[in-house]
Amino acid sequence: MANLNQNHERGQWGSKLGFILAASGSAVGLGNLVKFPAMAGLNGGGAFVLVYFIILFLVGFTLMLAEIALGRYTGLNPIGAYRKISKKWSWVGGLGVLAGFMILSYYSVIGGWVIKYLVKSVTGGLNVSDPGMLGDAFGAFITSPGEPIFYHGIFMLITMIIVIKGIGGGIEKSTKLMMPALFVMIFLIAVRAMTLPGASAGIRYLLVPDFAKITPGVILAALGQVFFSLSLGMGAMITYGSYLDKKTNIPQSSTIIPLIDTGVALLAGLAVLPAVFAYNLDPNAGIGIIFNSFPAIFSQLPMGGLFSLIFFVLVLFAAVSSSISLLEVCVSYVVDEWKVKRLVATSVIGVALFLIGSAASLSLGAWSDFKILGLGIFDFLDYGSANVLLPLGGLLLCIVVGWFWGTDNAIKEATNNGEVEFKLAGAWIVLVKYIGPVAIAAVFIQKIMELLG
Numbered sequence: 159m160a161n162l163n164q165n166h167e168r169g170q171w172g173s174k175l176g177f178i179l180a181a182s183g184s185a186v187g188l189g190n191l192v193k194f195p196a197m198a199g200l201n202g203g204g205a206f207v208l209v210y211f212i213i214l215f216l217v218g219f220t221l222m223l224a225e226i227a228l229g230r231y232t233g234l235n236p237i238g239a240y241r242k243i244s245k246k247w248s249w250v251g252g253l254g255v256l257a258g259f260m261i262l263s264y265y266s267v268i269g270g271w272v273i274k275y276l277v278k279s280v281t282g283g284l285n286v287s288d289p290g291m292l293g294d295a296f297g298a299f300i301t302s303p304g305e306p307i308f309y310h311g312i313f314m315l316i317t318m319i320i321v322i323k324g325i326g327g328g329i330e331k332s333t334k335l336m337m338p339a340l341f342v343m344i345f346l347i348a349v350r351a352m353t354l355p356g357a358s359a360g361i362r363y364l365l366v367p368d369f370a371k372i373t374p375g376v377i378l379a380a381l382g383q384v385f386f387s388l389s390l391g392m393g394a395m396i397t398y399g400s401y402l403d404k405k406t407n408i409p410q411s412s413t414i415i416p417l418i419d420t421g422v423a424l425l426a427g428l429a430v431l432p433a434v435f436a437y438n439l440d441p442n443a444g445i446g447i448i449f450n451s452f453p454a455i456f457s458q459l460p461m462g463g464l465f466s467l468i469f470f471v472l473v474l475f476a477a478v479s480s481s482i483s484l485l486e487v488c489v490s491y492v493v494d495e496w497k498v499k500r501l502v503a504t505s506v507i508g509v510a511l512f513l514i515g516s517a518a519s520l521s522l523g524a525w526s527d528f529k530i531l532g533l534g535i536f537d538f539l540d541y542g543s544a545n546v547l548l549p550l551g552g553l554l555l556c557i558v559v560g561w562f563w564g565t566d567n568a569i570k571e572a573t574n575n576g577e578v579e580f581k582l583a584g585a586w587i588v589l590v591k592y593i594g595p596v597a598i599a600a601v602f603i604q605k606i607m608e609l610l611g
């Protein structure tokens with residue numbers, strides 16, 4: 159699709175479906191498959207899911223539309239995009255690029271764990287029915303110095319190869335293959351889990367809210383999760399929006415992407431929690447649900463090994479389609495602003511990410527005594543990015559789009575100068591100018607206090 163308004167050196171999505179799949183690929187990731195079931199388990203199941211939905215409707219759709227519109231309007235990386243609105247805001251984009259860098263460095267370490275578990279499910283290493291034993295093996299693995307770094311390197315390499323191939327030939331092409339496969343696999347696993355005897359307790363736990371369990375802590379956890387899961391607050395969607403042609407219907411895209419993301423998160427919850435309940439395991443096991451409880455359950459089922467394998471392939475696809483968006487944000491900045499070739503930019507940033515990620519991995523074992531603000535390197539990168547920089551980025555996005563770029567200009571861009579319908583424009587204005595910033599400020603203050611306290 160030729161488009162004279164856009165710089166072809168930067169690349170462009172080949173089709174609308176390609177964009178939707180790439181953006182959903184960014185959104186659907188470890189956040190959906192690992193964090194969502196774990197957090198729902200920890201935060202009261204249905205209560206968490208209900209609050210998640212409310213925040214999704216209030217903030218998720220709002221910011222998704224704001225980011226995509228800002229990206230397409232400016233046709234630039236986050237720093238360039240904010241600068242184009244006003245010179246004094248470019249640092250907001252800088253915070254975003256920094257957040258992306260921090261997230262990817264530890265995200266890739268977890269991606270490496272997923273590759274290791276994929277290998278384990280092929281070699282039969284997961285064929286153990288005792289989750290305690292699996293848990294010990296998992297703990298020993300992630301705290302060891304060599305292996306996790308090796309797998310983190312492989313994960314980083316896969317991410318770099320795709321990003322080097324560019325927008326159409328790398329990101330779009332790979333997500334067009336991975337996402338449909340992912341949808342089929344998550345569906346299969348969820349159906350298998352929900353048909354286990356005793357699964358209904360888990361389904362009920364996830365879907366029936368116990369209102370007494372809605373505490374401030376649950377609300378804050380859900381808000382942070384909406385940001386992380388939808389890839390909002392750091393300019394990933396600004397970057398992906400910058401590769402859009404001027405004809406794409408932005409209000410529609412920014413509805414579809416969060417719906418796909420939430421659908422997959424719910425299916426992941428429906429895959430994991432019923433299985434956990436059917437086997438009387440602990441729904442509060444956090445990340446261990448995925449790496450320990452789940453394989454333990456499947457090892458007891460006919461063809462269980464196959465289901466474990468499918469599950470870890472699915473998690474890997476989700477993780478890669480997200481990690482490429484995180485890397486692309488950093489690469490687009492260096493390519494746009496420093497006029498460096500994509501290959502060079504990706505290689506240098508990739509190696510830097512590998513090194514910092516390796517330090518994060520070591521901080522779980524050999525380097526556990528080294529602390530930044532009281533946190534190990536891994537936890538510092540996770541907390542500092544997901545809990546501080548993302549909400550801060552979202553808050554500033556609302557302020558810049560709502561008050562400086564202006565909602566009229568944003569709506570003009572989002573509706574292709576009035577050509578496509580945006581029925582909820584009135585509500586969106588209120589959300590982006592008032593409700594979004596206030597809601598986010600609340601969570602942000604809480605998170606900072608958590609980090610300092």
Ligand code: TRP
Binds near residue numbers: 187190483
């Ligand atoms: N959304 C992804 C997940 O759920 C992670 C991710 C990718 C992300 N790009 C992002 C998070 C940008 C925040 C910002 O796993």
